[in-house]
Amino acid sequence: xxxxxxxxxxxxxxxxxxxxxxxxxxxxxxxxxxxxxxxxxxxxxxxxxxxxxxxxxxxxxxxxxxxxxxxxxxxxxxxxxxxxxxxxxxxxxxxxxxxxxxxxxxxxxxxxxxxxxxxxxxxxxxxxxxxx
Numbered sequence: 001x002x003x004x005x006x007x008x009x010x011x012x013x014x015x016x017x018x019x020x021x022x023x024x025x026x027x028x029x030x031x032x033x034x035x036x037x038x039x040x041x042x043x044x045x046x047x048x049x050x051x052x053x054x055x056x057x058x059x060x061x062x063x064x065x066x067x068x069x070x071x072x073x074x075x076x077x078x079x080x081x082x083x084x085x086x087x088x089x090x091x092x093x094x095x096x097x098x099x100x101x102x103x104x105x106x107x108x109x110x111x112x113x114x115x116x117x118x119x120x121x122x123x124x125x126x127x128x129x130x131x132x
Contacts, residue, residue: 007034009048011057017046 010018017024017039024032024039027046031038037050048055052068 007036009039011046011063013060 008018008020017027019034019039027039027041029040029042031040031049037048039046039048041047044058046055046057046059048057052070054066056064056066
């Protein structure tokens with residue numbers, strides 16, 4: 001789930017994308033424009049492009065978040081309460097979340113020892129399939 005200036009966006013694998021409980025039925029490269037962001041499809045990704053941030057979602061279990069410096073120390077939180085290493089952050093969660101968080105309610109999960117190796121294996125298998 002993603003929340004930005006009064007707009008709630010639901011990104012759940014194998015379910016329709018919801019913007020304030022309204023399903024997006026057709027998603028193309030032509031941006032759908034909202035007051036503070038646009039949503040469109042680019043290749044295998046959904047892109048939410050807002051002022052000083054970009055969210056990229058693979059329609060599965062990966063979300064890539066790029067945030068401009070304007071939001072540093074102003075984020076409500078980047079939290080993760082998953083239970084599976086393959087759904088974690090690519091970089092160390094401790095390093096990423098502690099720099100940006102302003103609310104101690106967001107706990108920082110500790111990486112498991114095999115996190116990076118598992119993610120490398122997953123990325124390698126996907127890239128091999130794409131290149132073949």
